[in-house]
Amino acid sequence: MDTILVVVEQREGKLNRVSWETIAAGQAIAAQTGWTLEAAVVGSGVAAIAGEIAAKKVAKVYDIESATLEPYTPDAFAHALKEFLEKHPAKLVLMPHTYQVRDFVPKLATALQTTAISDVIGVRHEGGRLLFTRQMFQGKFVADVSFAGSGPCFVTFQNGSFRADTVEAGAAAALAPVETVNVDIPDGVVRNGPQEVFKEAKQAVDLTQAEIIVSVGRGIKEQKNIDLAKQLADALGGELAASRPICDNGWLPMDRQIGSSGQTVAPKLYLALGISGAIQHIVGMKGSRSIVAINKDSEAPIFEIADYAVVGNLFDIVPPLIEEVKKAKA
Amino acid sequence: MKILVCMKQVPQKDAPLKLNDAGTWIREDVSYEVNEPDAFALEEALRQKEKRTGEVVVVTAGPARASQVLREALAKGADRAIHLEGDAFVGLDACNTARAIATAIKDEKFDLIFTGLQSDDYGYAQTGVILAEILGLPHATIIMQIEKTGGGIRVKRELEAGFFQFVDMPLPAVLTIQSGINKLRYATLIGIKQAKMKPMRKVTMAEVQPAMGANLQKIEKLYVRQKSKNTEFLEGPPAEVAKKLVEKLKNEVRVI
Numbered sequence A: 001m002d003t004i005l006v007v008v009e010q011r012e013g014k015l016n017r018v019s020w021e022t023i024a025a026g027q028a029i030a031a032q033t034g035w036t037l038e039a040a041v042v043g044s045g046v047a048a049i050a051g052e053i054a055a056k057k058v059a060k061v062y063d064i065e066s067a068t069l070e071p072y073t074p075d076a077f078a079h080a081l082k083e084f085l086e087k088h089p090a091k092l093v094l095m096p097h098t099y100q101v102r103d104f105v106p107k108l109a110t111a112l113q114t115t116a117i118s119d120v121i122g123v124r125h126e127g128g129r130l131l132f133t134r135q136m137f138q139g140k141f142v143a144d145v146s147f148a149g150s151g152p153c154f155v156t157f158q159n160g161s162f163r164a165d166t167v168e169a170g171a172a173a174a175l176a177p178v179e180t181v182n183v184d185i186p187d188g189v190v191r192n193g194p195q196e197v198f199k200e201a202k203q204a205v206d207l208t209q210a211e212i213i214v215s216v217g218r219g220i221k222e223q224k225n226i227d228l229a230k231q232l233a234d235a236l237g238g239e240l241a242a243s244r245p246i247c248d249n250g251w252l253p254m255d256r257q258i259g260s261s262g263q264t265v266a267p268k269l270y271l272a273l274g275i276s277g278a279i280q281h282i283v284g285m286k287g288s289r290s291i292v293a294i295n296k297d298s299e300a301p302i303f304e305i306a307d308y309a310v311v312g313n314l315f316d317i318v319p320p321l322i323e324e325v326k327k328a329k330a
Numbered sequence B: 001m002k003i004l005v006c007m008k009q010v011p012q013k014d015a016p017l018k019l020n021d022a023g024t025w026i027r028e029d030v031s032y033e034v035n036e037p038d039a040f041a042l043e044e045a046l047r048q049k050e051k052r053t054g055e056v057v058v059v060t061a062g063p064a065r066a067s068q069v070l071r072e073a074l075a076k077g078a079d080r081a082i083h084l085e086g087d088a089f090v091g092l093d094a095c096n097t098a099r100a101i102a103t104a105i106k107d108e109k110f111d112l113i114f115t116g117l118q119s120d121d122y123g124y125a126q127t128g129v130i131l132a133e134i135l136g137l138p139h140a141t142i143i144m145q146i147e148k149t150g151g152g153i154r155v156k157r158e159l160e161a162g163f164f165q166f167v168d169m170p171l172p173a174v175l176t177i178q179s180g181i182n183k184l185r186y187a188t189l190i191g192i193k194q195a196k197m198k199p200m201r202k203v204t205m206a207e208v209q210p211a212m213g214a215n216l217q218k219i220e221k222l223y224v225r226q227k228s229k230n231t232e233f234l235e236g237p238p239a240e241v242a243k244k245l246v247e248k249l250k251n252e253v254r255v256i
């Protein structure tokens, strides 16, 4: 019987929320293919997490343990999972597309002479084979990708591709068996010395509380044009935010960045000006109640999640918009 | 410090992309530019060299047009370039791109190898890490700062949601660089002139072929994703669109 292995992610003994989405993906693929679904957690003293997953509909859970796995290093994780997968062959190995997974999976897949299909947003079982849908060209297109090797095939799932709340529980009162696997990571394997994780100095603005956000992207073209967006934000009584390149340029402070490396917001209104809608931006604002996008490119991915869309030049549209807002509020 | 920077040419951000007739790839008649994080990687390499001494070498794998990226890098201050040239370098999976680059530099010893953290076209987010594994080197990803220490380097990794982490590493090492790590410079006129005299080594697919393997992932079809949301497009001249939008904000979104 072929096996699907979901490797969940934990930090300091807590399960990363997106791991549930990956388990949901594993359950969906198992249902389509009839393959066996197993799960693994990797770390030091993470048995409690293995127990948590054992209550779900999975055939077995492995608790892969070594003191050397804490703190995380790509060397230790790749070493441990390589050793594990050589003893417990799997056809598919699924993980969330987190920064940590991006950091070690390409190494692990290469060490096992196989490949990782990254940033996947959907899976279809068609004509006896699996097709993985992944984003390309910054979300302007998606591609159906097939695996041409003999396995295992690693697949990493983009945030939000499957719903965590669809994870099925196991049969009543029956936990899946948990097996502890102690791996030996010899001295010298780990070459990096990671320090404590930290957050940069306190953030001055808390955009998570804002009800209205006007967000600017590279379509604003020049630093001096930020003022136009500011006028719109002021007229609406909202906060100003931005995509990453705007903050990278220093046109707005870092604490106004929305996205996977910035803040995650869910205002009543998110108005995106000249933002293309790359996935790393979308994950930070897709929970907004209403999304308005103004973009000159009718194919911009931002329109896929917008409630109201305006295709056009923001420099033509924003000035009359400011006037109309002022009029409506007067 | 001897530093290698891997740079890729990708379609320009604003270029409208069209699918080819077979629906397997984009039509190639678009404008190209350097992959954004790769430009930051080059800038970082130049700054590291300027702090001490050393050499900055740039490499790309791609068709003839991709040499533009190398010429720009030479004009900004890179010392020499390596071009794995040919259409055969298009459409490789990340492992084969890494194998090709590793083979092309096998006789050189770099202290640091930089790649961008992700390409704008394929978006594998893998080539740098795979290159490290092939070369047997330690790596760190999504780097926002690099400092030389006694025995090696200390790098600042970006983590999710505004978190960071310093990591100490020995040299040689491979780093994948995040956009925004520094401020980019422009090429000067003198730089552009000097670039013409700088060495550019060409490498053919035949030379690296023995190291290459089958692509283990295949694009079956490329397409525009079906919209899942009911988006309402507001049309008309700007003044009219502005009115319509304010109506919506008032009556449906209820924020005015």
Ligand SMILES: Cc1cc2nc3c(=O)[nH]c(=O)nc-3n(C[C@H](O)[C@H](O)[C@H](O)COP(=O)(O)OP(=O)(O)OC[C@H]3O[C@@H](n4cnc5c(N)ncnc54)[C@H](O)[C@@H]3O)c2cc1C
Binding pocket: A216, A217, A218, A219, A220, A242, A243, A244, A245, A246, A257, A258, A259, A260, A261, A262, A273, A274, A275, A276, A277, A278, A279, A280, A281, A284, A294, A295, A296, A297, A300, A312, A313, A314, A315, B013, B014, B117, B118, B142
């Ligand atoms: C690991 C990682 C983490 C990242 N984290 C983040 C993050 O937290 N937040 C984030 O935002 N990004 C993040 N990014 C970057 C992300 O991938 C995109 O590069 C970025 O979001 C693009 O920003 P943009 O939409 O402003 O620019 P572009 O993609 O360049 O888009 C500009 C848009 O403006 C439009 N436009 C141009 N002129 C006009 C005009 N006159 N009128 C109207 N529209 C116009 C264009 O059509 C285009 O759609 C991250 C990337 C990586 C790899």
Ligand SMILES: Nc1ncnc2c1ncn2[C@@H]1O[C@H](COP(=O)(O)O)[C@@H](O)[C@H]1O
Binding pocket: B006, B007, B008, B009, B035, B037, B038, B059, B060, B061, B062, B089, B094, B097, B114, B115, B116, B117, B118, B119, B120, B122, B123, B124, B125, B126, B127, B128
């Ligand atoms: N064909 C190529 N030539 C040179 N460098 C490349 C090539 N493909 C990828 N890279 C490098 O690898 C990084 C990550 O690319 P990717 O793995 O495709 O997301 C890029 O930012 C480049 O630095």
